Amino acid sequence: MGKPTGFMEYSRQERDYKPVEERIKHYEEFVIPLSDQEVSTQGARCMDCGIPFCHQGCPVNNIIPDWNDLVWKGEWERAIVVLHSTNNFPEFTGRICPAPCQEACTLNIDGEPVTIKTIECAIVDKAWENDWIRPLPAEHKTGRKVAVVGSGPAGMSCAQQLGRAGHDVTLFEKNDRIGGLLRYGIPDFKMDKRYIDRRVEQMEAEGVTFRPDTHIGADISTQQLMNDFDAIALTGGSEQSRDLPVPGRDLEGVYFAMQFLPQQNKREAGDSVPADLSVMATDKHVIVIGGGDTGSDCIGTSIRQGCKSVTQLEILPQPPEQENKALTWPDWPNKMRTSSSQEEGAKRDWSVATKAFIGENGKLRKIRCVRVEWVKDEQGAWQMNESEGSEFELEADLVLLAMGFVHPVQEGMLNDLGVAYDDRGNVKGDTEGTDAYRTSIDKVFAAGDMRRGQSLVVWAIREGRQCARAVDEFLMGSSELPR
DSSP, X not given: OOOTTHHHHSOOOOOEEXXXXXHTTOSSOOEEOOOHHHHHHHXXXXXXXXXXXXXXXXXXXXXXXXXXXXXXXXXXXXXHHHHHTTOSOHHHHHHHOOOHHHHHOGGGGGTOOOOHHHHHHHHHHHHHHTTOOOOOOOSSOOOOEEEEEOOSHHHHHHHHHHHHTTOEEEEEOSSSSSOGGGTTTSOTTTSOTHHHHHHHHHHHHTTOEEEOSOOBTTTBOHHHHHHHOSEEEEOOOOOEEOOOOOTTTTSBTEEEHHHHHHHHHHHHTTOOOOTTTOOOOTTOEEEEEOOSHHHHHHHHHHXXXXXXXXXXXXXXXXXXXXXXXXXXXXXXXXXXXXXXXXXXXXXXXXXXXXXXXEEETTEEEEXXXXXXXXXXXXXXXXXXXXXXXXXXXXXXXXXEEOOOEEEOOOTTHHHHHTOOBOTTSSBOOOSXXXXXXXXXXXXXXXXXXXXXXXXXXXXXXXXXXXHHHHHHHHHHSSOOSOO
């Protein structure tokens, strides 16, 4: 906790953004951090609530009251030690996590939670500035070899933990740079990629070997992987995008979000995108289908590319402006949220289903939509009904499908290995007991979105850490790695 009476004495203060007209001209981060004193004061607001529900809200179980208290007391170096004890990469979550911990904060009962995410980010940024974050190589090597396949947050956290346990870890990535969707999915204006690069440098100094541009199942066979390593952790994410099979889907101008977003990441990294493959929003009327974070990222990127307009469509009803805390707290509530990208100039519409894409000479020109209503059937399940006579059309030169991901790509590595899938198409594996994170194949483990399904970065870090412990126990009979 911070100051016992701090929550009564100090007002809640959050980080601010640079003006819209300024930030949409570039792809750099635009959050304005608080001063050290302001962050310290926010730490003081952490009350003696008795039961810290923020622990429950945080998937990695961050020891939030402890580092709030340390920041309040000015003990920043101790704070990063506590923060790192549960989270390998707080600079990632401090920027792109939706902060379920704040929704679970006891002070959120009155709508004024502690600014946990801001404090977390301030701690790790200050730690890097002061050279408090250094490699932690293992004192002794085990002689065991582990392959981690997929270098997103699950793979990076799994590899770092296993490397620190003394194993010889090789992290494989099919793309040309490490980071998974952190690298080629999250826009640079939300998270600068240098934060990934310096963690890669730290992990290399700890003994982790990185193999980018290596596609398992293509460049290296799964059988070779099984022969060369004592254990394998599959952390490749959930990359099979949800499609929209309506008339006109094959028109030029209709793309998945993940055909669009990575290209801008590559441009920002100094790479060129072939003209015949380039997808740009410049001077186009853009429709983003899907109301989540990926859709929001498409909006911010389209605006920076100079689109004529951008409209975001969501098939679900518009959420309430304010949740009923008596029913939802401390769980994550369904309520109206507006992202920084959405406030930059997007139009938003709810309860809209797309019926067809309309084109001329093979190119997209419009989309046909219909209003829908959501009602409960006799069993209490929600059903979607189209509203009669509600069809309408929108001008569209570019449609970006951002409706989420259904499961990992099964063709190639996963099918070659022969792992079992759950009923949603994810790699089957439990998280508890002696078989935690194990797949149906001996010595093969799975973690992150590949096992769990589409989720948050913070959940990926949790699963990567827990999978590392399971692999260590499998190899050594016991493990001292935290779970």
